[in-house]
Amino acid sequence: MTAGSQEDRAMGGGSARWPSLAGLIVAALIMAAPLVWTLALSLKPNAELLRGTQTVFQAPYTLRNYADILGHSAIFRWLLNSTIVSLGVTFGVLALSSLAGYGFARLQFPGRDLIFVIVLFGLAIPEQSVIIARHQMFSALHLHNTYAGLILPGLAAPFGVFLMTQYFKAIPKELEEAAWLDGASHFRTFWRILLPLSLPAQATLGIFTFLSTWNDYWWPLISATNSDMFTLTVGVASSQMNFAQTNGLGFLMAQAVFASLPILVVYAVFQRYIVLGASRAAL
Amino acid sequence: MSGCRTVPSRRRLCGLFAVAVLCTTSGCAPRQGPVEITLQRFFGACDAEYGNSTDVGAAEGECGIITTLINRFNAENPDVHVKVNIVFWPGYDQLSAELAAGDPPDLVTMHESVISDYRARHLIMPLDQGLKSVGIDPASFTRAAREGVIRDGHVYGLPFDNWAPLWHINMNLFRAAGLVRGGRPVLPRSPEELLAQARQFKRANGKPYFVQSTVNEPAAYARNLFTFLLQQNANAFPDPHHIRLRTPEARRVLQLFKTIYDEGLTTKNQDYTAATSGFLNGQGGVYLVGTWMIGDYEKASKQPGSPLAGGYAVVPYPQLYPGRDATYADGHSWVVPTAKRSPQKQRAIFRLLRYLKDNDFEWSRTGHLPAYQAVIESARWRALPHRQEIERLVDVAEPPPPGVQRQFIIQQIVSEEMESAISGQKPIDTALTDAERRVNDVLFNLL
Numbered sequence: 001m002t003a004g005s006q007e008d009r010a011m012g013g014g015s016a017r018w019p020s021l022a023g024l025i026v027a028a029l030i031m032a033a034p035l036v037w038t039l040a041l042s043l044k045p046n047a048e049l050l051r052g053t054q055t056v057f058q059a060p061y062t063l064r065n066y067a068d069i070l071g072h073s074a075i076f077r078w079l080l081n082s083t084i085v086s087l088g089v090t091f092g093v094l095a096l097s098s099l100a101g102y103g104f105a106r107l108q109f110p111g112r113d114l115i116f117v118i119v120l121f122g123l124a125i126p127e128q129s130v131i132i133a134r135h136q137m138f139s140a141l142h143l144h145n146t147y148a149g150l151i152l153p154g155l156a157a158p159f160g161v162f163l164m165t166q167y168f169k170a171i172p173k174e175l176e177e178a179a180w181l182d183g184a185s186h187f188r189t190f191w192r193i194l195l196p197l198s199l200p201a202q203a204t205l206g207i208f209t210f211l212s213t214w215n216d217y218w219w220p221l222i223s224a225t226n227s228d229m230f231t232l233t234v235g236v237a238s239s240q241m242n243f244a245q246t247n248g249l250g251f252l253m254a255q256a257v258f259a260s261l262p263i264l265v266v267y268a269v270f271q272r273y274i275v276l277g278a279s280r281a282a283l
Numbered sequence: 284m285s286g287c288r289t290v291p292s293r294r295r296l297c298g299l300f301a302v303a304v305l306c307t308t309s310g311c312a313p314r315q316g317p318v319e320i321t322l323q324r325f326f327g328a329c330d331a332e333y334g335n336s337t338d339v340g341a342a343e344g345e346c347g348i349i350t351t352l353i354n355r356f357n358a359e360n361p362d363v364h365v366k367v368n369i370v371f372w373p374g375y376d377q378l379s380a381e382l383a384a385g386d387p388p389d390l391v392t393m394h395e396s397v398i399s400d401y402r403a404r405h406l407i408m409p410l411d412q413g414l415k416s417v418g419i420d421p422a423s424f425t426r427a428a429r430e431g432v433i434r435d436g437h438v439y440g441l442p443f444d445n446w447a448p449l450w451h452i453n454m455n456l457f458r459a460a461g462l463v464r465g466g467r468p469v470l471p472r473s474p475e476e477l478l479a480q481a482r483q484f485k486r487a488n489g490k491p492y493f494v495q496s497t498v499n500e501p502a503a504y505a506r507n508l509f510t511f512l513l514q515q516n517a518n519a520f521p522d523p524h525h526i527r528l529r530t531p532e533a534r535r536v537l538q539l540f541k542t543i544y545d546e547g548l549t550t551k552n553q554d555y556t557a558a559t560s561g562f563l564n565g566q567g568g569v570y571l572v573g574t575w576m577i578g579d580y581e582k583a584s585k586q587p588g589s590p591l592a593g594g595y596a597v598v599p600y601p602q603l604y605p606g607r608d609a610t611y612a613d614g615h616s617w618v619v620p621t622a623k624r625s626p627q628k629q630r631a632i633f634r635l636l637r638y639l640k641d642n643d644f645e646w647s648r649t650g651h652l653p654a655y656q657a658v659i660e661s662a663r664w665r666a667l668p669h670r671q672e673i674e675r676l677v678d679v680a681e682p683p684p685p686g687v688q689r690q691f692i693i694q695q696i697v698s699e700e701m702e703s704a705i706s707g708q709k710p711i712d713t714a715l716t717d718a719e720r721r722v723n724d725v726l727f728n729l730l
Binding site: 051052069071135136139221222223225227237239247248249 | 369377
């Protein structure tokens with residue numbers, strides 16, 4: 001018996017597979033349609049789109065909108081800024097959340113549960129409610145228009161602490177006890193035993209943190225006001241002309257495609273970890 | 284020993300001092316670089332096309348013209364460097380954040396209707412003395428521009444243009460409806476005539492008379508209301524802290540637009556993009572939108588096969604009420620945020636302002652109305668397409684009352700409530716009451 005036929009039988013046989021396959025194809029098409037639409041619009045001249053979008057799947061196509069993006073003198077600077085800020089926040093969150101999560105999950109210290117609850121309260125506080133105080137604080141510290149100013153707010157990640165705490169709690173304690181019997185310290189146990197075991201959760205947290213930081217708009221908008229410090233989201237928005245959705249629709253869509261390319265790469269490279277992390281977290 | 288050491292030290296010090304004095308007086312001191320001024324603007328980025336161009340005359344569109352203007356200024360003024368900070372329209376969140384952080388730019392684009400907000404908190408500087416120093420006399424501004432930038436007798440911005448909603452007209456459809464006489468569109472002179480002509484248009488063409496952007500549209504309805512209130516000599520703002528909308532005049536305007544809506548004399552449920560392309564595709568006779576669309580529609584009128592081919596006209600709002608001929612208007616200006624600056628920087632800022640003023644004709648090619656009477660009266664401006672048709676705006680454009688703050692949010696509230704009334708979600712009186720209450724709440728709670 002071949003592996004294929006075993007899979008067929010496991011999935012309920014060839015004929016029974018078709019409805020679910022058809023359903024999946026329809027769902028995939030529905031999900032892909034906006035992306036295809038965006039891509040197609042990005043390859044059309046703006047003047048043609050001003051008249052209407054009915055010709056979107058007919059030639060001529062052009063790369064002019066992409067040339068206009070790449071021709072902007074600051075675009076690679078913004079790309080670099082976004083990369084530095086996103087990686088900075090991601091590594092910072094991973095380090096802090098792992099350490100804090102280990103502490104909350106495994107260490108006994110006075111007020112631990114109270115502090116954990118206080119950290120969780122952070123999940124319920126919207127960014128908007130603290131933005132003015134944060135802006136004033138960063139002004140006083142002269143942190144606006146700096147990488148530190150863009151990275152530091154992202155490091156406060158209560159969700160990361162919560163996720164890692166729950167993950168560490170689910171790892172059998174016997175593994176640590178074996179390490180302690182061999183004379184390992186708390187940090188060594190964390191570093192050599194628990195951290196490698198938590199890689200799927202780290203990957204999930206890392207990818208979500210990277211994606212949300214990459215897409216962040218509001219804080220970079222008001223903190224990085226100097227165009228040299230713009231992130232990609234703020235930079236591409238600033239380069240839109242007034243009424244860009246009408247007069248420059250193709251350019252707008254090309255911007256959307258361009259800004260999402262790094263995200264797609266991250267997703268494609270790490271999707272195995274995302275699925276693994278999500279499924280383990282569910283278990 | 285010590286004396287031996289001291290003497291050479293003194294000689295060395297004297298020698299160094301002499302060299303320093305010589306260097307300072309003879310120019311071998313480190314050369315000062317150009318004065319850098321930061322100009323913050325919207326209008327988008329177009330570096331790929333105009334990043335290195337100084338040919339202003341060849342540039343097109345708001346972005347192209349302002350980019351080449353600044354490039355040329357930098358090329359012609361080696362002692363000044365204008366660093367451009369481009370922000371997403373309208374950029375006021377960023378400006379407020381920069382002011383809060385104590386790090387504002389040196390020059391900013393600002394709508395004239397927003398000047399009162401920043402002036403009230405002393406966040407922008409009066410420019411009277413600086414403008415005088417570079418020979419700019421506010422008397423050279425058009426009346427609308429003067430009203431737009433002057434508060435309590437002081438100039439708070441260098442006007443760059445004025446813009447107003449206009450009637451963009453598809454003359455081919457007007458002709459088919461018998462609404463063209465002597466090559467010019469027949470325009471209504473009263474609400475009754477407007478309805479009659481709109482019905483005649485619909486009967487002839489099977490299409491609505493108006494194309495309107497009403498979905499996700501923050502200001503269009505409000506601009507219509509303010510225009511027709513002005514035409515009835517109705518003062519919507521009895522003082523800068525109150526709006527008055529529960530009036531027969533406001534009710535009349537809403538009733539007119541509701542009738543237009545109910546009888547299908549306008550397109551419905553269109554956002555800005557749909558309405559803009561809808562007019563281009565011949566969906567209706569009159570599109571109510573601003574000066575900035577003149578170039579695009581003029582271009583379409585030159586393209587064979589376009590519904591606008593050989594048939595595009597544009598006029599200011601016709602006078603429908605017997606009060607006075609008036610149209611709501613706003614404008615773009617350049618303001619200087621309050622900050623400590625060196626005298627060199629101050630001089631550079633006002634030199635740039637003078638340059639921008641001198642090039643107002645180039646900017647007016649965007650479709651916006653020039654802010655200077657001399658440009659309006661110039662032959663080259665009048666030779667631009669359709670400028671003679673909209674020249675009347677110079678006399679009838681009226682900015683919102685100076686001193687009224689939060690005009691963007693006021694327009695949004697009024698438009699939302701008008702939309703509710705016109706589409707039948709609320710009775711007209713309820714919508715006007717709600718609009719008045721909401722706007723007065725905003726004005727009452729000003730910081």
